[in-house]
Structure formats: structure tokens, C-alpha cells
Amino acid sequence: MLEKALYGSKGYYVWILLLLGLIGLGSIAYYTQLTQGLKITGMSRDVSWGFYIAQFTYLVGVAASAVMLVLPYYFHHYKAFSKMIILGEFMAISAVSMCMLFIVVDLGQPQRLLNVILHPTPNSILFWDMVVLNGYLFLNIVIGWTTLQAERKGVTPASWVKPLVYLSVIWAFSIHTVTAFLYAGIPGRHYWLTAIMAARFLASAFCSGPAILLLLALLLRRLTKYDPGKEAIQSLAKIITYAMCVNVFFFGLELFTSFYSNIPGHMHPFTYLFFGLEGHGALVPFMWAAVVMAIGCLVLLIPPALRNNENILVPALLMLVGASWIDKGLALLVAGFVPNMFERVTEYAPTIPELAIAMMVYATGALILTVLWKVAISVKKEIA
Amino acid sequence: MGINRREFLKIVGISAVAGLGGATAVDLLRRAPVEASQASPNPKALTAKRWAMVIDTRKLTEADCQRMIEACHRVHNVPDIGTKQEVKWIWTEEYEHAFPDDMNEFVSDEVKHKPFLMLCNHCDQPACVRVCPTKATFKRADGIVMMDMHRCIGCRFCMAACPFGARSFNFGDPRPYVKEENRKYPTRMRGVVEKCTFCTERLEEGLMPACVEVSNGALIFGDLDDPNSEVRQALRSNYSIRRKPNLGTQPCVYYIV
Numbered sequence: 001m002l003e004k005a006l007y008g009s010k011g012y013y014v015w016i017l018l019l020l021g022l023i024g025l026g027s028i029a030y031y032t033q034l035t036q037g038l039k040i041t042g043m044s045r046d047v048s049w050g051f052y053i054a055q056f057t058y059l060v061g062v063a064a065s066a067v068m069l070v071l072p073y074y075f076h077h078y079k080a081f082s083k084m085i086i087l088g089e090f091m092a093i094s095a096v097s098m099c100m101l102f103i104v105v106d107l108g109q110p111q112r113l114l115n116v117i118l119h120p121t122p123n124s125i126l127f128w129d130m131v132v133l134n135g136y137l138f139l140n141i142v143i144g145w146t147t148l149q150a151e152r153k154g155v156t157p158a159s160w161v162k163p164l165v166y167l168s169v170i171w172a173f174s175i176h177t178v179t180a181f182l183y184a185g186i187p188g189r190h191y192w193l194t195a196i197m198a199a200r201f202l203a204s205a206f207c208s209g210p211a212i213l214l215l216l217a218l219l220l221r222r223l224t225k226y227d228p229g230k231e232a233i234q235s236l237a238k239i240i241t242y243a244m245c246v247n248v249f250f251f252g253l254e255l256f257t258s259f260y261s262n263i264p265g266h267m268h269p270f271t272y273l274f275f276g277l278e279g280h281g282a283l284v285p286f287m288w289a290a291v292v293m294a295i296g297c298l299v300l301l302i303p304p305a306l307r308n309n310e311n312i313l314v315p316a317l318l319m320l321v322g323a324s325w326i327d328k329g330l331a332l333l334v335a336g337f338v339p340n341m342f343e344r345v346t347e348y349a350p351t352i353p354e355l356a357i358a359m360m361v362y363a364t365g366a367l368i369l370t371v372l373w374k375v376a377i378s379v380k381k382e383i384a
Numbered sequence: 385m386g387i388n389r390r391e392f393l394k395i396v397g398i399s400a401v402a403g404l405g406g407a408t409a410v411d412l413l414r415r416a417p418v419e420a421s422q423a424s425p426n427p428k429a430l431t432a433k434r435w436a437m438v439i440d441t442r443k444l445t446e447a448d449c450q451r452m453i454e455a456c457h458r459v460h461n462v463p464d465i466g467t468k469q470e471v472k473w474i475w476t477e478e479y480e481h482a483f484p485d486d487m488n489e490f491v492s493d494e495v496k497h498k499p500f501l502m503l504c505n506h507c508d509q510p511a512c513v514r515v516c517p518t519k520a521t522f523k524r525a526d527g528i529v530m531m532d533m534h535r536c537i538g539c540r541f542c543m544a545a546c547p548f549g550a551r552s553f554n555f556g557d558p559r560p561y562v563k564e565e566n567r568k569y570p571t572r573m574r575g576v577v578e579k580c581t582f583c584t585e586r587l588e589e590g591l592m593p594a595c596v597e598v599s600n601g602a603l604i605f606g607d608l609d610d611p612n613s614e615v616r617q618a619l620r621s622n623y624s625i626r627r628k629p630n631l632g633t634q635p636c637v638y639y640i641v
Contacts (some may be wrong), residue, residue: 037574038538039556046469048543050555107554108538108575113539115518126517187511187631188547264487294550341549342481346468 001149004378005371009128011223012374019367024296026360029103038108038271041354046346047337049106051354055361056102058329060133060179061205063095066140067172068206068239080235083380084217084228089144090372091213096137096175105357118122125181132174139168144372152379155235176201183336191269191335192259200250201328207243210326211317216315217371226377234308237317241301244320248294253328269335272345280345283331290326294321296371406565428590432607434508435525435582436636437593439501443602449476451501452595452603456537456580459594461571463554463561470617471552473580474503475596485628495641501596503559504580505530505627505635512542513550527608527636528582538575547631551579608636 008016033040034136043050066088072078075087075255104110121127150157177198183189184197214236217228258266271277273287283285300316307316339345456462463471476499479491483500506529512521513529520536521596535640543551549630557574566573569585572578583593583606596603606613615638618624624638 037556039469039553039574042553043555045470045472045543045552046468046549048540103539106480108555108577109536110519110538112535112537115520115535119518119535121517124515124517124541124625126515126539130517182541186515186545186631189544265485295560311396336544341484341547342477343484366555 001145001375002371003241004375006224008374011368016367019363019370023360023367026356026358026363027036029356030097031358032353033105034110038106041245042349042351044346044348046340047334047348049333049337050348051350051358052102052106054329054333055358056180057332058100058208058325059095059099059102059200059365060175061328062209062212063127063136063175063325064093064172064202064205064209065095066092066182066209067169068090068210068236068243069213070165070171071171072235072239074162075169077147078235080229081229083226084213084232084236086144086148086376086380087217087220087228087373088210088213088271089140089147090376091209091216092140092172092371093137093144094365094369095135095209096140097368098180098361099133100137101237101361101364102358103362117147125185127377129178129182129242132171132178136168136171136175141350143168146275148379154382155382168227173202174338176205182369183332189336190265191332194254196250196253200247200254202250203243203247204324204328207240207247208321208328210240210243212325214240215314215321218310220373220377224377226380233313236315237301237307237313240317241307244301244324247324248298268339268343271334273331273336278345280347281361282304282347283334283351286300286326286330288348290323290331293323293326297323396557398567400527407614425589426590429581432526432613433609434607435587436527436606436615436638437503437504437582437596438521438604438615438638438640440602440604440618440622440640440641441498441500443600444501446499448599448602449524451598452501454525455594455598458564459566459583460480460564461558461587462546462564462578462580463483463558464563465558465561467553471554471555471578473552473556473578476500476503477502483627485630486625500639501595502548502550503637505548505633505637506580506582508634509534509547509638511547511631511633515541515545517541522583527583529579530581530584532578533570533572533576533578536554536576538577540577542577546558547628547633548635551577553577 029040041050066085069081070084073081104113108111116127116130128301143161146161147157164310179196180201183192183330184194186192214233218233260268266278272280273279273283276284297316297319300312301320306312334348338347391566417486432529453474453476456470457464460473461472475478477497479486479498481500481501481591506527508527510521510529513523517539518535518537521529522532534550538553540553542626543553554572554576555572559565559571561572583591586593591597592605593603596605604614604618606615608615609615618640619638621638624640628640629635
């Protein structure tokens with residue numbers, strides 16, 4: 001089926017070339033990082049993780065795009081998602097691939113990566129994160145590919161695929177939970193040390209992942225005339241709305257516990273994010289933008305009349321993605337490190353090479369997504 | 385009886401997996417041969433069940449601290465980078481930053497402005513060891529939290545996990561920043577995490593840690609499990625505090641104030 005990705009319109013080739021160009025540009029920055037080390041990034045002794053790990057965290061959430069379709073489709077036989085489900089599974093492949101690439105580009109000694117497998121360490125959450133991410137990647141490749149192939153041949157998928165589908169739903173919850181445990185099990189980082197972290201990850205994932213999927217599906221419909229169906233779009237929008245409500249609610253719970261308890265260590269990261277601390281407030285404008293976008297998208301998403309109007313749905317989803325990205329792809333990480341273990345403030349901002357490397361990874365993910373979706377759409381059109 | 389291509393490939397695949405897995409299993413089961421270093425321990429080596437340090441802050445001035453920092457960083461080839469990507473094994477902090485949970489509004493002027501030496505606490509329950517995905521940082525039987533620089537993949541999970549900010553990452557090649565290389569101790573490469581090791585290499589030769597040696601008795605180093613050790617005596621007869629004891633990591637560096 002992969003050969004379907006080799007033939008396309010002129011626009012398709014231009015897009016592929018553009019992505020390859022971006023990957024090439026980013027590779028130059030990555031080569032510099034490989035030869036000089038992570039000193040070309042904005043990370044420091046105090047903020048020792050940065051943009052890469054933040055993107056990894058956000059993209060784990062994006063990988064959830066699949067489960068919000070797979071669960072209703074297979075567990076509740078909700079057939080409206082039948083044309084969209086393959087898009088979700090293939091987007092999960094792309095997102096998990098980006099997750100892994102972001103981990104690799106963050107390593108100081110990437111050539112020693114296999115030490116994680118050569119010296120397996122079950123007490124490290126990072127070990128388990130590797131297990132669940134690889135597992136989820138594998139599940140989505142196998143399920144997505146075999147179901148698409150069966151569809152192409154006009155037969156039902158092999159009987160062994162069904163158990164894997166059920167497993168993938170449960171597995172999807174594990175990738176968020178385990179990734180949240182990376183943060184939530186660390187003593188001394190107040191912003192992360194919260195039992196609700198995994199729940200927040202799930203809520204954030206279940207709104208942002210499907211939101212990105214829906215935006216891309218709408219774009220796809222415009223470009224290729226592949227219509228996932230009105231009901232599917234509206235149902236997914238409803239799921240996204242519920243998940244975003246829960247996401248914002250959970251964030252409010254964090255605010256309550258921190259500020260009503262009045263414990264300084266718990267308040268400091270929030271104060272830093274929203275008002276700045278000791279004269280440092282790099283994230284303040286971002287945080288307030290996130291607040292405005294979060295409220296704005298809920299205002300547009302909650303009333304069905306607005307949500308079901310695609311001219312309103314699209315900007316609402318864009319705001320949702322913006323808000324959730326600032327929350328999870330930026331603030332979550334930085335506020336764990338600021339203030340530092342000595343209650344001092346060292347700020348972090350990514351450098352140009354760091355952003356170029358991140359762009360390389362995003363472009364790689366986009367390339368994977370383009371190729372997989374191209375295959376899926378071609379097959380669907382072939383059998384239609 | 386013939387087999388078709390599909391069956392043939394299945395058999396080949398299963399055999400390959402079984403072959404690889406079997407070989408690994410045999411490797412794991414075979415006892416590793418004794419290494420040279422295990423054969424003859426240095427009879428002069430200092431040993432303990434649980435190494436610990438007591439810092440008598442009453443006896444320390446900023447100049448004393450600088451002398452110890454200098455001694456440590458020189459003997460361990462710690463680079464002097466001077467940016468926020470710095471590497472340091474031992475340094476000083478003010479009271480309110482060293483003990484940020486101890487938020488007394490008013491402290492004596494003496495304590496408030498006194499330098500407190502910061503170094504790895506060699507915790508009994510080290511968070512860094514718990515999170516390391518490769519066992520590159522590990523706890524020795526004598527309580528020292530050690531680093532294997534050759535195994536570290538540079539993921540920096542340990543830096544996120546350490547509540548004491550004891551760890552440094554080599555963002556770039558540290559060697560150009562080592563002023564005078566001590567040939568007896570290895571330099572590090574970029575991309576690995578490092579920290580204080582309680583001078584394991586000196587203990588093996590029967591020497592006290594470098595900072596203790598130049599401390600004029602302000603730093604006491606010994607076995608916390610031995611009731612008659614110097615550290616236990618010091619803790620018995622003086623009031624001492626530790627950094628962030630509420631986190632349950634059980635730091636093994638005590639401060640007499």
C-alpha cells in the first residue's frame with residue numbers, strides 16, 4: 001500500500017519537498033548540537049529540561065487522538081467514526097514518533113540510547129515510558145495497517161486484530177499516566193508533585209489530541225474532498241468540549257489547593273507563571289493568552305449552535321490548541337524548574353538552534369503523517 | 385511434504401528470535417569472571433557502612449569555604465564555566481536558599497549571612513537513583529551515591545529529581561574549561577551528568593575527601609552506623625540540621641549551626 005504515497009498531485013510533491021527542506025535545515029542545527037553538545041540550547045543547570053521535553057510531553061497528548069475515536073467505535077459500535085478512525089490511528093503513529101525523536105534530541109549522549117534496554121531499570125519511570133510509547137506505536141502501526149489492508153481487499157480484518165484494538169484503548173491511557181508519573185513522582189518540585197497530574201494529562205490529551213486531529217481532518221476535506229462525515233465531526237467536537245471543560249476544571253483544582261492552603265512552595269510556580277517572581281516573568285504574557293484562549297474556546301464550544309457551525313468551530317479549536325499547548329507544552333515544564341531548588345529564579349528561553357531542531361522533529365512528524373494519510377485516503381478512494 | 389513460502393518464513397522468523405533470545409539467556413546465566421580490581425582491595429582503604437559528613441558551620445568563613453571548593457574542583461577536574469550552564473560539585477549558599485523550607489522570618493545576623501557549603505547529600509533514599517533509567521547513578525553498599533559516566537545517556541532525569549540541586553550536566557565539552565588538569569582523575573566528556581562522589585577515589589587510597597582534608601576540622605567525615613565514630617559523636621553533642629528532611633530522602637550531610 002505504501003506505493004500510494006509515491007504518486008500525488010503537484011501540491012502534494014511541493015508539500016513533501018517543503019517538509020524535506022525543513023528537515024534538512026533542522027538537521028544542520030542538530031549536527032551542531034551533536035558535535036558541540038546541548039550548550040547550544042537555552043537550558044541550564046537550573047532549568048535542565050526545556051523545549052524538547054516540553055514538546056515530547058505535549059505530543060504524548062496528541063497521540064491520544066486515536067483513542068477518542070477507537071473507544072466509541074469499537075466499545076460502543078459508534079459507526080459514524082468509521083471514516084475518521086484510520087486518520088486518528090495514523091496520527092497517533094506520527095505523534096508517538098515525534099515523542100521519541102524529541103527524547104533522542106534531548107539526550108546528551110544519544111549514541112548510548114540503547115543503555116535503557118541493555119540495563120533495564122524497572123524502578124525508573126523513563127524505562128516504563130519507553131515501554132508504553134513503543135508499545136503504543138507498535139499497536140497503532142499494526143492495527144491501522146491491517147484494518148486498512150483488509151478494507152482494501154474487501155474482507156473483515158483478521159480475528160487477532162480485535163484483541164489488539166481493545167488493548168490499544170487501555171494502552172492509550174497508560175502513555176499519559178506513565179508520562180505524568182515522570183513528573184508527579186519527583187520530590188521537591190512542587191508544581192509537579194500533585195496526584196492529579198495523570199488525570200490532568202488525560203484531560204488535556206483528550207481535548208488537544210482530537211482538536212488537532214479534527215483541524216487536520218477539516219483541512220484534509222478541503223484539500224482532497226475526503227469527507228469524514230458531518231456526524232463524526234460534530235461528535236468529536238462534543239468529546240473535545242467535554243474534555244476541555246474537565247481540563248480547565250482540573251487546573252482550577254490545582255489553583256485552589258495551592259492558594260487556599262497558602263503554602264509558599266505550592267504558590268510560587270503559579271505566581272511565577274501568572275505574575276512573575278523576583279522581577280522575572282517571561283511566561284506571564286503566554287499564560288494570560290492561554291487563559292483568554294481557554295475561556296474563549298469554551299464560550300464558542302459549549303453552545304451546540306456555535307460549535308456545530310464550522311466557521312466558529314475552527315477558530316475555537318485553534319484557541320483550544322493554543323491554550324493547551326501553552327499549558328502543557330511550555331508552562332508545565334518550566335514551572336517545575338522555576339523557582340529552583342534554592343528558591344532562586346533562573347529563567348529559560350529556547351535558542352534559535354533549539355527551535356530549529358524542534359522544527360526538524362515536527363517536520364518529520366508531518367512527513368510521517370502526510371505519507372500515512374496519503375496512503376489511507378488513496379485506499380479509501382480506490383474502494384469507494 | 386512441501387512447505388509454502390509463508391510457512392517457511394514463519395519458521396525462519398521463530399528460529400531467529402529463539403536463537404537470539406537463547407544466546408542472551410546463556411550470556412546472562414553465565415557467571416561473569418572476577419575483575420582485576422576485585423581481586424586485591426587496597427588494605428589502606430577507608431571503609432564504612434554508611435559514610436556521612438558533618439559540617440560545623442560555626443567554624444567556617446567564606447575564605448575557608450572557597451579553599452575547600454578550590455581543593456575539590458582542582459582534584460576532580462571540575463570545569464570553571466561561569467555561565468548558567470556551569471558545573472559544580474561543592475559551593476556555598478546563604479541560609480535562606482540552603483534551607484528554603486525553614487522560613488523563620490527573623491534569623492540571627494550570623495546565620496543569615498554565613499556561607500553554607502552545598503554538596504551532594506548522598507541520601508539514604510536517593511531520588512536520583514530511583515529515576516535513572518540506566519543505573520548510571522547508583523548507591524554503593526557504603527552509602528555513597530556514585531556515577532558511571534560511561535553509562536550515563538544524559539537524559540537529566542536525575543537533575544530534575546534531585547531536591548538539592550546537587551547535579552551538573554556537561555552541556556558542552558568541559559575540557560577547555562579545566563585550568564590545570566589533574567592527570568590522576570579522569571576528565572569528563574560532554575553530555576553526561578556529574579556530582580560530588582565523597583571522593584571514592586581518595587577513600588580507596590586511605591585519604592579523606594579533598595574538602596575534609598583542607599577544612600581544619602570544620603568538616604567531619606565518618607561512619608554514621610558506628611556509634612563511636614567522630615560524626616556520631618559530633619551529632620550527639622551538637623544540634624544539627626539537614627536540608628529538606630521532610631522529603632524523606634534521608635540526607636547524609638549534617639549542618640551544625
